[in-house]
Amino acid sequence: MKLTIGHLYPNLLNLYGDRGNVKCLQRRLQWRGIEGDVVLFSGGSRIDFQKVDMLFLGGGSDREQELAGRYLREMGGGLRDFVESGGVLLAVCGGYQLLGNYYRTPKAVIEGLGLLDIYTEWKPGRLVGDVILDSPAFRSPVVGFENHGGRTYIGAYTPLGRVRRGYGNTDEGEWEGLLYKNVVATYLHGPLLPKNPEVCDYLLERALKRKYGNAAGLQGLPDELEHRANEYMAERYRKGERM
Numbered sequence: 036m037k038l039t040i041g042h043l044y045p046n047l048l049n050l051y052g053d054r055g056n057v058k059c060l061q062r063r064l065q066w067r068g069i070e071g072d073v074v075l076f077s078g079g080s081r082i083d084f085q086k087v088d089m090l091f092l093g094g095g096s097d098r099e100q101e102l103a104g105r106y107l108r109e110m111g112g113g114l115r116d117f118v119e120s121g122g123v124l125l126a127v128c129g130g131y132q133l134l135g136n137y138y139r140t141p142k143a144v145i146e147g148l149g150l151l152d153i154y155t156e157w158k159p160g161r162l163v164g165d166v167i168l169d170s171p172a173f174r175s176p177v178v179g180f181e182n183h184g185g186r187t188y189i190g191a192y193t194p195l196g197r198v199r200r201g202y203g204n205t206d207e208g209e210w211e212g213l214l215y216k217n218v219v220a221t222y223l224h225g226p227l228l229p230k231n232p233e234v235c236d237y238l239l240e241r242a243l244k245r246k247y248g249n250a251a252g253l254q255g256l257p258d259e260l261e262h263r264a265n266e267y268m269a270e271r272y273r274k275g276e277r278m
């Protein structure tokens with residue numbers, strides 16, 4: 036068994052250790068004896084969507100995001116078809132914003148892919164800090180770090196979770212990220228997956244099911260340490276400590 040993980044524009048979108056998400060996907064496959072191939076796509080390269088099972092799109096500064104947005108739009112409908120047919124996509128922060136209709140900054144309107152009917156508006160006052168969410172999709176709290184000027188309005192989409200600490204999609208600190216088909220879009224860097232092994236397995240399970248019809252190969256792991264790290268962060272928050 037093998038999954039191919041495509042990392043989109045790592046030279047443009049790679050903030051706060053986003054690359055760790057790809058490593059985590061690969062490692063948790065390997066630990067189960069499943070091959071995890073990582074393919075790096077630089078701007079302008081052609082993607083054969085038949086040959087990738089998962090895609091990762093990280094975060095970036097507004098300038099880099101603008102460039103990445105151009106490359107993404109040049110790809111045409113390939114990414115849309117991938118997503119609509121159940122392809123697994125993790126999009127973080129700038130990558131999340133680019134899936135929407137637009138991201139309006141004080142300098143420009145960065146056109147998005149319109150893959151999701153959402154939009155992002157920049158406002159003064161960056162939303163920075165540690166975040167904890169409760170998500171109905173996961174037993175453990177989802178923990179991470181956010182740093183963004185954009186506020187994302189997701190309409191009727193299902194959010195990834197309810198914010199217990201931090202801001203999330205907007206200043207209100209109510210909801211964070213979104214789930215759509217096999218897309219997980221979120222503001223959480225940090226990187227997200229090593230801090231939240233359940234979220235990593237959620238993505239792997241979906242990719243295996245799409246490719247092989249089942250995820251039987253995804254056995255449990257002796258990953259008590261990873262889960263303890265997650266609990267530790269959530270616990271410190273509960274006690275009101277800085278993380």
Ligand code: GLN
Pocket residue numbers: 050093094095096097100127128129130182183184185186
């Ligand atoms: N440039 C975007 C913003 O500030 C995204 C930042 C990021 O990816 N961390 O909102």
